[in-house]
Amino acid sequence: MNRGKVTMSDVARLAGVSPMTVSNVINDRVRVSDQARERVLAAIRESGYQVNAAARNLRSGRSGVIGLAVPQVGNAYFGLLATHVIEAAQQHGYHVAIEQTGALATGEAAAIAQSRRLQFDGLILSAVEIESLVPPVPEQGYPIVLLGEQDRAGRFDHVTVANEAGTAAATEHLIDQGCERIAVVTGGDLDRLTMFTRRYNGYRTALEGRGIDPDPRLRFIVDALSWEGARSTGRRIAEADLGIDGLVVFSDTVAMGVMRGLRDRGVSVPDDMRVIGFDDIPESAVFIPSLSTVNPDHRWKAAKAVELVVARIADPAAPPREFTAPFTIVERESTA
Amino acid sequence: MNRGKVTMSDVARLAGVSPMTVSNVINDRVRVSDQARERVLAAIRESGYQVNAAARNLRSGRSGVIGLAVPQVGNAYFGLLATHVIEAAQQHGYHVAIEQTGALATGEAAAIAQSRRLQFDGLILSAVEIESLVPPVPEQGYPIVLLGEQDRAGRFDHVTVANEAGTAAATEHLIDQGCERIAVVTGGDLDRLTMFTRRYNGYRTALEGRGIDPDPRLRFIVDALSWEGARSTGRRIAEADLGIDGLVVFSDTVAMGVMRGLRDRGVSVPDDMRVIGFDDIPESAVFIPSLSTVNPDHRWKAAKAVELVVARIADPAAPPREFTAPFTIVERESTA
DNA sequence: TTGTTCGATGTTACCGGACACATGGAACGA
DNA sequence: TCGTTCCATGTGTCCGGTAACATCGAACAA
Numbered sequence: 001m002n003r004g005k006v007t008m009s010d011v012a013r014l015a016g017v018s019p020m021t022v023s024n025v026i027n028d029r030v031r032v033s034d035q036a037r038e039r040v041l042a043a044i045r046e047s048g049y050q051v052n053a054a055a056r057n058l059r060s061g062r063s064g065v066i067g068l069a070v071p072q073v074g075n076a077y078f079g080l081l082a083t084h085v086i087e088a089a090q091q092h093g094y095h096v097a098i099e100q101t102g103a104l105a106t107g108e109a110a111a112i113a114q115s116r117r118l119q120f121d122g123l124i125l126s127a128v129e130i131e132s133l134v135p136p137v138p139e140q141g142y143p144i145v146l147l148g149e150q151d152r153a154g155r156f157d158h159v160t161v162a163n164e165a166g167t168a169a170a171t172e173h174l175i176d177q178g179c180e181r182i183a184v185v186t187g188g189d190l191d192r193l194t195m196f197t198r199r200y201n202g203y204r205t206a207l208e209g210r211g212i213d214p215d216p217r218l219r220f221i222v223d224a225l226s227w228e229g230a231r232s233t234g235r236r237i238a239e240a241d242l243g244i245d246g247l248v249v250f251s252d253t254v255a256m257g258v259m260r261g262l263r264d265r266g267v268s269v270p271d272d273m274r275v276i277g278f279d280d281i282p283e284s285a286v287f288i289p290s291l292s293t294v295n296p297d298h299r300w301k302a303a304k305a306v307e308l309v310v311a312r313i314a315d316p317a318a319p320p321r322e323f324t325a326p327f328t329i330v331e332r333e334s335t336a
Numbered sequence: 337m338n339r340g341k342v343t344m345s346d347v348a349r350l351a352g353v354s355p356m357t358v359s360n361v362i363n364d365r366v367r368v369s370d371q372a373r374e375r376v377l378a379a380i381r382e383s384g385y386q387v388n389a390a391a392r393n394l395r396s397g398r399s400g401v402i403g404l405a406v407p408q409v410g411n412a413y414f415g416l417l418a419t420h421v422i423e424a425a426q427q428h429g430y431h432v433a434i435e436q437t438g439a440l441a442t443g444e445a446a447a448i449a450q451s452r453r454l455q456f457d458g459l460i461l462s463a464v465e466i467e468s469l470v471p472p473v474p475e476q477g478y479p480i481v482l483l484g485e486q487d488r489a490g491r492f493d494h495v496t497v498a499n500e501a502g503t504a505a506a507t508e509h510l511i512d513q514g515c516e517r518i519a520v521v522t523g524g525d526l527d528r529l530t531m532f533t534r535r536y537n538g539y540r541t542a543l544e545g546r547g548i549d550p551d552p553r554l555r556f557i558v559d560a561l562s563w564e565g566a567r568s569t570g571r572r573i574a575e576a577d578l579g580i581d582g583l584v585v586f587s588d589t590v591a592m593g594v595m596r597g598l599r600d601r602g603v604s605v606p607d608d609m610r611v612i613g614f615d616d617i618p619e620s621a622v623f624i625p626s627l628s629t630v631n632p633d634h635r636w637k638a639a640k641a642v643e644l645v646v647a648r649i650a651d652p653a654a655p656p657r658e659f660t661a662p663f664t665i666v667e668r669e670s671t672a
Numbered sequence: 673t674t675g676t677t678c679g680a681t682g683t684t685a686c687c688g689g690a691c692a693c694a695t696g697g698a699a700c701g702a
Numbered sequence: 703t704c705g706t707t708c709c710a711t712g713t714g715t716c717c718g719g720t721a722a723c724a725t726c727g728a729a730c731a732a
Binding site for chain 4: 017018019020030031032036055058059060061
């Protein structure tokens with residue numbers, strides 16, 4: 001049993017055929033006689049041959065790997081996403097390599113460049129700053145699928161979630177539960193049309209649809225996109241003393257941090273204040289109290305994104321497509 | 337600005353030098369005159385040249401990528417680990433590709449094979465089943481560093497956590513807080529010397545050290561390594577009605593699931609029962625109640641693992657080394 | 673002046689596959 | 703019997719870099 005240094009020629013010699021026949025057997029390309037095939041397979045087994053991905057890649061121009069760039073792998077939401085993407089990619093015969101962007105425009109640009117450099121056949125980019133990339137995405141012609149975020153310019157395939165409709169439904173759920181002073185927690189600045197803005201708009205739309213006038217004082221921006229940032233925001237909300245009895249939060253992780261902050265100040269969920277999140281990460285069902293949320297079919301999203309990348313790899317010239325994942329409202333203790 | 341099809345020869349032609357000089361500039365290999373270097377750099381900028389990783393890899397035999405294989409990326413602990421490994425690898429000029437093993441022996445074997453096939457220069461394997469691999473790890477000679485788990489046969493470099501000592505300290509902390517009937521939650525079967533067994537042993541050792549006779553009825557095996565499995569185990573513990581007032585759990589995620597199960601049955605933490613976990617994932621500080629736990633310096637672990645893999649890539653023949661991460665006990669609400 | 677040395681740069685071959693095309697023999701029709 | 707067709711397999715080349723070695727000119731010593 002040799003150690004990785006067996007080449008195709010070695011196998012060919014062992015099997016008494018030409019290297020090309022070995023290649024044909026491996027890739028199942030053209031018809032090979034059963035006899036030759038079996039001799040080759042035996043030789044492969046015997047020698048422990050493994051194809052050299054670099055060589056194949058160099059010649060064929062394909063690596064069989066698609067990149068997945070997310071802000072942070074440590075975040076529960078992205079971890080969940082990654083799991084599903086890996087599964088979906090497997091079904092298409094692709095391998096997934098995960099990148100981190102740090103939720104920065106520079107990180108996203110770097111991930112795109114890196115993805116090309118490492119010969120990934122395509123990239124699924126869970127972008128948050130794609131709009132602000134300067135120059136506006138230099139990498140035309142390279143298969144990129146945006147996940148989660150939309151691309152106003154329509155340059156990319158993308159799979160998005162029902163940001164507005166989902167948040168609106170969440171807000172309505174709070175209203176249905178009897179909440180009358182519903183606050184919202186969002187992030188970033190609202191000048192740009194980011195995920196934050198879209199979800200905030202969903203909140204407003206729902207209130208207005210029910211004849212409630214949105215109170216600007218009830219809009220809270222997280223101090224930072226971290227556990228601590230969410231927690232301190234929760235404290236701030238508790239201290240604001242604005243008679244808030246319902247809270248719409250743009251993500252489950254932040255919602256949990258906020259609930260923790262509320263708890264720090266003695267505010268009880270759902271007795272004093274009902275809270276609903278967005279994402280339905282697994283932790284949400286376990287948290288105390290368990291968190292009501294919007295579930296944007298993760299598996300569907302991942303499968304669609306992979307499907308789109310694979311299609312684009314096959315046909316780089318096709319017009320970009322857009323899909324929105326279906327969602328459902330999950331009712332749990334936090335809004336009981 | 338061409339699109340990724342610029343080769344080194346193109347750059348060379350543009351700069352009026354030979355491809356080799358371009359290569360030398362890029363890799364900073366031998367002395368190149370400042371004049372030539374600048375012309376080459378200008379040509380690279382102008383043409384938008386990017387090295388073809390596949391070609392470089394094929395010729396040099398190195399990819400600059402190290403693999404990180406973990407049971408599931410969706411798990412908070414492994415997500416955290418991945419974050420730190422990515423950071424540490426960056427400092428050594430390496431890129432990280434993440435694999436999933438599913439915590440299965442077959443998955444781990446596949447990850448090793450895959451890692452070689454994809455030309456990763458080395459692999460950091462967060463293994464749980466490495467001992468049961470048959471044949472006992474076929475991939476000698478390939479740089480593999482085990483993370484978290486030990487390797488009894490001493491075949492691999494590994495970075496482990498203080499499983500026994502950490503759990504013992506956790507148990508002692510409960511005793512110090514006044515607990516008298518301390519149960520333990522572990523996983524898998526205890527016949528093999530897995531992480532579960534080691535942590536369980538730490539629990540026993542601590543009890544015996546304090547003159548307490550371990551009661552076998554106070555040993556609970558999680559129903560499954562999932563949120564639901566942990567939760568139902570928590571319910572089971574509550575229903576057991578064994579006068580338990582302290583609980584040592586082998587991981588934070590499972591501890592949270594268990595606390596959720598306790599809560600389902602009306603058991604209050606820490607009033608009725610104190611709970612301590614292991615890992616100190618970020619969520620533990622946010623959970624309600626916040627979870628006391630053992631913190632096995634994640635950053636240190638990741639940095640060490642990367643350091644080991646880099647060293648092994650440099651010298652495959654060096655004798656395997658072993659390191660144990662330092663730990664601290666973090667006291668929070670769950671044991672207050 | 674001429675030979676030596678040394679640093680900068682060019683030349684050659686090769687890494688390990690896969691594509692395009694060439695070849696050769698069996699099967700078949702006329 | 704001979705030419706055609708077709709299928710299985712082999713040959714040559716190239717993918718885009720880089721290691722090893724060759725070369726060339728300037729600086730220097732004798």
